[in-house]
Amino acid sequence: MISQSYAALTIEITEGVEDAIPIAVVPFKWTGDKPLPKDSDIAEIVKADLSRSGQFAPLKTADMLAKPFSPRQIRFKNWRILEIPNLVIGQVRPGKNGKYIVEFRLYDVYRQKQITGFRYDAQPLQLRKIAHKISDIIYEALTGIKGAFDTRIVYIKKFPNKTPKPYRLYLADADGYGEQEVIRHDWPLFSPTWSPKGNQLAFAMAGSLGQGVFVFDIEIGKQPRRVTKRSTKASAPSWSPDGSQFAIQVLSNGSADIYTMDILTRKMQRITRHWSIDTEPRWSPDGSRIIFTSERGGSPQLYEYTFDDKRIKRLTFKGKQNLRASFSPDGKMITFVHLSKNNGYNIAVMDLGTREMRIVADSSSGESEHESPSFAPNSSMIIYAANYAQKGRKDKKTGLVAVSLDGSAPQRFVDEGIGEVREPAWSSYLN
């Protein structure tokens, strides 16, 4: 059921960043005889992670005056000259039973002190994961924000209709590496979303078998099971923060409304009652609210339902349409699709405190259209799907893009295959 095809998504960093923190990540010394497993260069992975965040500017290896890998080898002046305040060194040694011992240290160059350092016992296939964990520690030590590199993404690929089972669901590391096909089907699969604990995924399926919401356990790899009643045309699942309920869209009598459903009892509770389309519910991380898309005001806009007073308030007023909101895990922001006056689909972020909106991915150049934004678990980055128009061709080139919140350092994972990549969703923290 699970097949692996590495590097189907290739990474492309498109813009440099100002005000990024300079850091040197010295190549890790490998003391073993045989070469390390493929794509397991720890320093390279850490550098790519840090630059992808938009908050770091790693020094090029070629510009380094020395390449220390143990504390005694460090000459801090070599780094002061280059105005590099942060230094990472490390090494990888052969461990017992084919394992690896990875250690790293992060230094404050000007204070000439170690900030942090760890040693790991790693299985061969865990080296990339260890590298992401190291990135997480460095990121947190220097920004005060928990890193989100050791995380995963889920997304859907749609292959041309003549392909058998053209709808496929994939998992990959947050850097696009290690793509894994998990599910394939003839009928449209959409709206994949992570359970709060990150051990389950839910998605919707449309078509003649009956539209519904399905759930499966990632580790166990069992067949997805339908969680909504067969008689209920449900989609757009969003887990409650405690994982016991879903907010869903339900189609009935031509109208789409928002319901909540207890996963164990399947008992449903109606949240909205309006002849217009109400869709794309997202449960707030504190559980108090549901944000959804509604066209009750004439065009699709975002609205907020509060459980306390059962009131519905409109949230967005700018632009032609605003759709498919997603909360930042800290609950302070939402990201959504914003249709601007020139009919371009942009990605926007709104601060829920100030209600100020800004665009993080602009489509006004006409180069691409954007959809399906999702926050990283540390609320500092957004991943979304982009369609790139190709002159004279009817098929689209598609990819996933990760951006920092100010829209800087967009990093594209462009799909090289024939499938259309869509609807990425970032996992919560793993472990």
Added chain:
Amino acid sequence: MKPVIKLVVAILPILLIIGCGSTEEKAEGAAGDSVSVSDGGASTASASDGSQLGDGGTVTQAEPVPVVEPEPEPIADKGSADSDLLSERKIYFEFDRAEIKPEYQDILQAHANFLMANPNSSVVVEGHCDERGTREYNIALGERRAHAVFQFFSLQGVSKEQVRIVSFGEERPDVEGHDESAWKWNRRSVFVYAE
């Protein structure tokens, strides 16, 4: 390419509709074949095809003019105007709307009449959208379009048991492309009859 299909499918006799559960895609594929078949019937164009020939009909001068413009179609033995309309299995919608346009009322009426006359027949009404907007929104919009058809049938007296509605949102475009020339064919409702 699209408008051609309407003409060609129009000559298929009503029996075909009941007999085969072929999908819309198949009907499109057959379009080319059917057109070439009509070549032989050129000399026996009947008067009732006047609307087809249009201004060509008045050209009755001295020399015989070879027919170059529209090919006259052989006239099948049509039972009624309904059979023409019944062979139309798609209706189209405005952007972000689900109201049935007046020009499609006759088509829907013909299908409603057929369903009432054939209580054992059943139809799946599909709702589709163009690619603009989000997927879930379009799932809802497609449902709404299909439901508009369902409601029309119900008001005419068609049994609810004969009609099932399915939304495909933006997932099954009829025409590939990323502008209105494609989108207008994708905002549609399709009637698929079961055997």
